[in-house]
Amino acid sequence: MVSKSEVGIILMNLGSPDSTAVPDVKRYLLEFLMDKRVIDYPWLFRKILIEGIIVPRRAEKSAEAYSSIWWEDGSPLIVLTKQLQAAVQHDMDVPVEIAMRYGNPHPEVAFGNLLKKNPQLKEVILLPLYPHYAMSSYETAAEYAKEIHKKKKYKFKLSVIPPFYDEPAYIDAVAESMRPFLQQSHDYVLFSYHGVPERHIRKGDVTGHHCMKVTDCCHVKSPAHEFCYRHQVTITAELVAAKLGLPREKWGISFQSRLGREEWLKPYTAGLLETLPKEGKKKLLVVCPAFVSDCLETLEEIAVEGKHSFMNNGGDSFTMIPCLNVHPMWVNAIVKYCNQIMQAETV
Ligand SMILES: C=CC1=C(C)c2cc3[nH]c(cc4nc(cc5[nH]c(cc1n2)c(C)c5CCC(=O)O)C(CCC(=O)O)=C4C)c(C)c3C=C
Numbered sequence: 601m602v603s604k605s606e607v608g609i610i611l612m613n614l615g616s617p618d619s620t621a622v623p624d625v626k627r628y629l630l631e632f633l634m635d636k637r638v639i640d641y642p643w644l645f646r647k648i649l650i651e652g653i654i655v656p657r658r659a660e661k662s663a664e665a666y667s668s669i670w671w672e673d674g675s676p677l678i679v680l681t682k683q684l685q686a687a688v689q690h691d692m693d694v695p696v697e698i699a700m701r702y703g704n705p706h707p708e709v710a711f712g713n714l715l716k717k718n719p720q721l722k723e724v725i726l727l728p729l730y731p732h733y734a735m736s737s738y739e740t741a742a743e744y745a746k747e748i749h750k751k752k753k754y755k756f757k758l759s760v761i762p763p764f765y766d767e768p769a770y771i772d773a774v775a776e777s778m779r780p781f782l783q784q785s786h787d788y789v790l791f792s793y794h795g796v797p798e799r800h801i802r803k804g805d806v807t808g809h810h811c812m813k814v815t816d817c818c819h820v821k822s823p824a825h826e827f828c829y830r831h832q833v834t835i836t837a838e839l840v841a842a843k844l845g846l847p848r849e850k851w852g853i854s855f856q857s858r859l860g861r862e863e864w865l866k867p868y869t870a871g872l873l874e875t876l877p878k879e880g881k882k883k884l885l886v887v888c889p890a891f892v893s894d895c896l897e898t899l900e901e902i903a904v905e906g907k908h909s910f911m912n913n914g915g916d917s918f919t920m921i922p923c924l925n926v927h928p929m930w931v932n933a934i935v936k937y938c939n940q941i942m943q944a945e946t947v
């Protein structure tokens with residue numbers, strides 16, 4: 601048993617480049633895409649592909665995109681994660697730090713900061729800021745933190761909060777963050793999730809015979825669902841839509857940010873933004889519940905590029921609903937999840 605005074609919390613997000621300068625973006629992309637859980641090809645092939653082709657081709661364009669959304673005090677994802685840290689810290693009497701899977705601050709710095717604040721630290725609660733399990737998001741963040749914890753031989757225990765895609769406090773926060781936007785005239789609500797290769801879904805299927813093999817697999821009960829991104833994002837959208845009373849024909853799911861030539865989860869957001877206006881869905885609301893903080897993929901890919909494409913294809917209005925960021929119900933949800941772990945384990 602540990603006492604509350606011996607606990608610390610780390611909120612772990614994906615990370616951003618240190619600046620919009622091409623060398624910084626290059627360094628970030630290399631770290632990100634050389635992660636074996638993101639590009640899961642054999643090491644030598646991955647190295648040749650990433651260092652020789654993808655990063656040299658992508659870095660400049662990516663740096664430009666980052667420049668277009670960068671804030672005075674840095675990357676939106678980092679700034680918003682810091683704001684979240686401050687809001688959670690305001691409501692909790694245990695120290696709260698942030699860490700990034702790629703770039704800065706590194707998890708070792710976060711662990712070190714908690715130890716500086718409390719050398720008697722007995723337990724760190726890690727919250728990967730991903731509602732859904734994907735090898736390339738939640739899993740890599742959790743496993744990286746565990747690796748560092750093991751390598752540094754820290755004496756404190758590390759407890760990782762599981763994905764919270766169906767937790768009522770998260771669902772309520774997403775629904776309430778959307779509610780004010782539903783007041784405006786709209787034809788359709790699109791839940792646009794970050795995509796992953798379909799192959800990753802099959803690879804992560806612990807049964808070996810369920811995901812994308814069984815008809816309507818996401819709705820057929822299976823132990824595979826604990827690790828299935830496709831199932832989990834489907835459930836989030838269904839629960840949020842039910843909470844908001846959205847009729848089934850008024851909303852849909854799509855997947856964005858595809859990279860490379862493989863088949864990714866479908867339908868692709870980019871394609872839908874071209875076809876929806878032609879189907880009479882001309883006034884669109886887009887929400888991105890896989891991202892808890894606004895970032896390049898929401899502020900640029902959806903709010904700028906996506907809007908441009910939708911309007912050019914006959915759309916009348918396009919609104920991107922902001923991510924949860926520092927929404928009070930989201931802050932409460934985090935406090936609740938951390939307290940649940942502490943109550944289970946502390947005196
Ligand atoms: C929501 C969870 C995420 C999953 C799952 C995910 C998978 C995934 N991503 C890439 C490649 C890139 N993603 C990039 C940006 C990016 N991705 C996420 C989240 C998930 N990615 C976020 C929050 C961000 C934004 C970061 C920011 O600084 O704002 C990028 C970098 C930007 C760019 O050049 O487009 C790449 C590259 C792959 C290949 C993948 C699954 C295999």
Ligand SMILES: [Fe+2]
Pocket residue numbers: 794857
């Ligand atoms: Fe990504």
Ligand SMILES: [Fe+2]
Pocket residue numbers: 801810811812817818824825828829830831
């Ligand atoms: Fe599945």
